Amino acid sequence: MATEEEFKALLKQTHRFLNLMYAMILITIGTMVTYVNNPDFFDLSSEQMIVEVPIPAEEDRDRIENGIHVRTGFIDAEGMYIVIANCTNCHSAKLVTQNRMTAERWNETIKWMQETQNLWDLGENQEIIVNYLVTNYPPRKAGSRRANLTEIEWYEAKD
Ligand code: HEC
Structure with missing residues (x-):
């Protein structure tokens, strides 16, 4: 026991x-x-890092402030969304907006990108795009040149 x-x-x-x-x-x-x-x-095999990327709401993406499309910097005018859809895929909008050209030179630039950079055929949109560009990004007028003289009183040259 x-x-x-x-x-x-x-x-x-x-x-x-x-x-x-x-x-x-x-x-x-x-x-x-x-x-x-x-x-x-x-799960120790993968180092997980969750990065929260804020996706802007639709109205935020297309916010216009003082006539400027905030996300791209484009001037808000007719045809702007077609320009955004076709001209911001490969390079920033800034490359477009820092250039100022005549319609002829905008067309040449587009042709150059089509021939060398795989830019697609813009079809009917090309006219809308070039109109937008030449209206909002025309060549700068030479600032130092004086304005043409007007209202000059000519006198008759006597011989
Ligand atoms: C398929 C790609 C692609 C698309 C779409 C595209 N571009 Fe470009 N673009 C390029 C490349 C590549 C360059 C050269 C970039 C560089 O030099 O860094 C360029 C350069 C430019 C330049 C500078 C040209 C110069 O002489 O310096 C302008 C202006 C321009 N693009 C305007 C436009 C416009 C306007 C559109 C819309 C119609 C457009 N791009 C759409 C590829 C593209």
């Missing part, structure tokens, strides 16, 4: 064992709950 000492020792051991089981059950449940809520938590 076991002594009282032996019985106490057995009880202690059992208690420890139950504590251990209890802890393991808690860890298991914790792991399961974590997995159910976020399965990627245990």
Whole structure:
């Protein structure tokens, strides 16, 4: 028959064992709950970095301020959206807006891009685009040249 000492020792051991089981059950449940809520938590193979890229709302993308289309910098005028759709795919709008040309030279630039840069056939839009460009980005008038003289009183040269 076991002594009282032996019985106490057995009880202690059992208690420890139950504590251990209890802890393991808690860890298991914790792991399961974590997995159910976020399965990627245990995926150590890929370093996951979630970068939130704000996608501007449609009205934000096409916001006009002081007559300027904010996203691209284009002057808000007839044909602007066709220009945006065709002329901002390969380079920034800035490359377009920093240039000022006659209709002829805008057409030449388009032709050059079509021949060398894979710009597509613009079809009927070409006229709309060039109209927009030459209206809003015409060549600058030479600022230093004086204006043509008007209202001059000529006198008859006597011979
Ligand atoms: C298929 C691609 C593509 C599209 C679409 C495109 N371009 Fe270009 N464009 C280019 C490339 C490439 C260059 C040369 C860029 C550079 O030099 O860094 C260029 C250059 C330019 C230049 C500068 C030319 C120069 O002489 O420096 C202007 C102006 C221009 N593009 C206007 C336009 C306009 C207007 C449209 C819309 C009709 C347009 N682009 C659409 C590819 C394109």
